[in-house]
Amino acid sequence: MFCFQCQEAAKGFGCTVKGVCGKEPEVAGIQDVMMYFLKGMSFYANIAREKGIIREDVDRFIQEGLFMTITNANFDKDRFIEKIREGFLLRIELENQLEKSGVTINKDDLPGAALWNAYTPGEYERRAQQVGVLRMTENEDIRSLRELLTYGIKGMAAYAEHAGNLEHIDNAVNAFMQRGLAATLDDGLTAEELTAMVLECGKHGVDVMALLDKANTTAYGNPEMTEVNIGVRDNPGILISGHDLRDMEDLLEQTKDTGVDVYTHSEMLPANYYPAFRKYDHFVGNYGNAWWKQREEFETFNGPILFTTNCIVPPLQLAAYADRIYTTGSSGLAGAEHIPDRKDGGRKDFSRIIGHAKRCAPPVEIETGKIIGGFAHNQVIALADKVVDAVKSGAIRKFFVMAGCDGRMKSREYYTDFAEALPSDTVILTAGCAKYRYNKLPLGDIDGIPRVLDAGQCNDSYSLAVIALKLKEVFELNDINELPIAYNIAWYEQKAVIVLLALLSLGVKNIHLGPTLPAFLSPNVAKVLVDKFGISGINGVDEDMKVLMGAN
Numbered sequence: 001m002f003c004f005q006c007q008e009a010a011k012g013f014g015c016t017v018k019g020v021c022g023k024e025p026e027v028a029g030i031q032d033v034m035m036y037f038l039k040g041m042s043f044y045a046n047i048a049r050e051k052g053i054i055r056e057d058v059d060r061f062i063q064e065g066l067f068m069t070i071t072n073a074n075f076d077k078d079r080f081i082e083k084i085r086e087g088f089l090l091r092i093e094l095e096n097q098l099e100k101s102g103v104t105i106n107k108d109d110l111p112g113a114a115l116w117n118a119y120t121p122g123e124y125e126r127r128a129q130q131v132g133v134l135r136m137t138e139n140e141d142i143r144s145l146r147e148l149l150t151y152g153i154k155g156m157a158a159y160a161e162h163a164g165n166l167e168h169i170d171n172a173v174n175a176f177m178q179r180g181l182a183a184t185l186d187d188g189l190t191a192e193e194l195t196a197m198v199l200e201c202g203k204h205g206v207d208v209m210a211l212l213d214k215a216n217t218t219a220y221g222n223p224e225m226t227e228v229n230i231g232v233r234d235n236p237g238i239l240i241s242g243h244d245l246r247d248m249e250d251l252l253e254q255t256k257d258t259g260v261d262v263y264t265h266s267e268m269l270p271a272n273y274y275p276a277f278r279k280y281d282h283f284v285g286n287y288g289n290a291w292w293k294q295r296e297e298f299e300t301f302n303g304p305i306l307f308t309t310n311c312i313v314p315p316l317q318l319a320a321y322a323d324r325i326y327t328t329g330s331s332g333l334a335g336a337e338h339i340p341d342r343k344d345g346g347r348k349d350f351s352r353i354i355g356h357a358k359r360c361a362p363p364v365e366i367e368t369g370k371i372i373g374g375f376a377h378n379q380v381i382a383l384a385d386k387v388v389d390a391v392k393s394g395a396i397r398k399f400f401v402m403a404g405c406d407g408r409m410k411s412r413e414y415y416t417d418f419a420e421a422l423p424s425d426t427v428i429l430t431a432g433c434a435k436y437r438y439n440k441l442p443l444g445d446i447d448g449i450p451r452v453l454d455a456g457q458c459n460d461s462y463s464l465a466v467i468a469l470k471l472k473e474v475f476e477l478n479d480i481n482e483l484p485i486a487y488n489i490a491w492y493e494q495k496a497v498i499v500l501l502a503l504l505s506l507g508v509k510n511i512h513l514g515p516t517l518p519a520f521l522s523p524n525v526a527k528v529l530v531d532k533f534g535i536s537g538i539n540g541v542d543e544d545m546k547v548l549m550g551a552n
Contacts, residue, residue, distance in 0.1 A: 001025040001028035003133070030077050030128060033124050035131075036131040037113065038062055039185050041091055041114075049178070051101060058090060070495070072291070074332035079332040144522035146184040148497070152205065153180050154497075155497050156177055157177060160177070161329075162459070166218070166246055176204045198501065202505030203505045209459050220275065223379060224274075226374040231368040236357045236359075238262050247348065267457050273376070292408045307336075314333060326338070375429075380455075391484065396427055403431040404434040427453060428451060429467065430454050489511055510534040511535050516537065
C-alpha cells in the first residue's frame, strides 16, 4: 500500500505498511481500485454530458464513491467491493443509453480505467497492485498535481453529498468533479494545465460550500449564538458523529418520546446551533472532544454511536464499545451494523440503534459547563455594527482564522499554545474540529463579543469567507488581504484541501498551514504555492505570532 492523502502520513512521506488512520493494506488497495474505477466512469459521464445526458444516479454514485475513500470514512472492504459491482452495472446502463442515443465511442480513445472490467474480488485485488498512487506516473510533479486535484475533488464530493441529501444539487459542480477526475488519467496534460484545473477546483469549492450552506439554512434555519451543554442527563443516549445534518434530523425525529437522549460528537457539535434542532427536548448537547479522542470517550458514553460520515477511529480489538458502533451513508467499519440509505424521500430507519440505546446505561459525565458557538455568517453580520465599532475603536486589533482539522500529533498542541498567547484584543474565527484545541479555554470576550467565534463544521469555513468579504465591503477596501485578518489553519484530510483551494480562489494570501505541509506536494508544486500565494508552514508560537500580528 501507499497512501499520503492525510496530514498524518507516516514519517511525513506516506503509509506503506498500515495507515496511521487504522486502514489495513487490503482496504487501502480496494480504495485505490475504487478511485481507478471512478475516474474511468467519469469519462463516460463526460461524454454523456456533452450529448445532454445527465444522470443523477451516476452523479450520486461518483460522489458517494469519492466520499467513501476520504480519510477515516470507510474501513469496510466488503462495502467497497459491493459498491464497485454496483458501479459496473451502472456503467453498462450508461454505455447502452449512449449507444441508443446514437453516440459511437471509439474504445481506442478511452483510458484503461474506462475499459476495465472485473467480476470477482480476486480481480479487484490484482488490479490494486497496478493502480496505486505511485504506479500511475513516474513524474513527481504531475503526480503531485493530480493528487492535489483529486483530494480537492474528494472534499467537494463530501459537501455535494450533504447538500444532495437535502435535495440541493449543482450540476456544474458535478460536471467539474467528473472532468477533473478524468483529467488525472490524461498523460497529455502539462503541469501548467493541471495547475489551472487545481485553481478551478477551488472556485467550484466555493460554489459547493455555498450550496451546502443554502441547503442547511433552508432546512434548519440560520445558526444562532448558542450556549451548548457539555454535561449529561440520567437517560440512555445516542452519540451522533460525523457531519450529515439530514441524518441528525431523522435521528431526532425518531427518538422523540422514546426516553433516549441525543448528544453530538466532534464535528456534529454545530448541529446545536440550528433553531430547527434546538426544539427537541431530548437533544441534550455535546459529549466529548475532537474525533481522535473517541477510543477513550466512547467507553464512558455507554450508549451506541452513530457515524454519519468520516472521523472513525477503528476500535481496538477488545474495546467495550466496539459492538455499539453503527455506520450509515458513506461511512463503514467491518463488524459494525450499517444503516441503509433512505428510500423514496423518506427517513432512514434508526429503530435498531434506538432499541440498542434503551438497553444501555446513561453516559458517564466527563465534564460540565457550556461552550458557545453559532457564529456563522448570518449571525456575525447581524453583529456587524458592533464588530465594526470594536475594530474602529481599537478594541479589536486583529482577527485570526484558525479553522480546519484537529489530529493526534503532539505538535498540534501548538494551536492551543498559540490561542492562549494571542493578545487580549484579538478574536479567533474558527470552523471545523480544530476548535477543540481552544474552544474551552477561558479566553473571555471583547465588549460582549466572544474571543472565539465558531462558525460551525469544516464546510462552514465558507462562512468565514463571507464574513471577510462583508468586512472588506464595510471598510471599503480593494483587496481582501488588506483586512486585519491573519490565517493560521490546521489541516488533516481532504475536506480541508478543498477549503484551502477555495480560500486561494477568493484571493486570500499568506496562509500559514500546519502542523506540517502535505506530503503529496512535491518541492516544485509547493514552491508554486509559496511563490504565488505566500503559503507557509508553521514554526514556533513566538516566531509565528510576530509574523502574523504584523501581517495585514
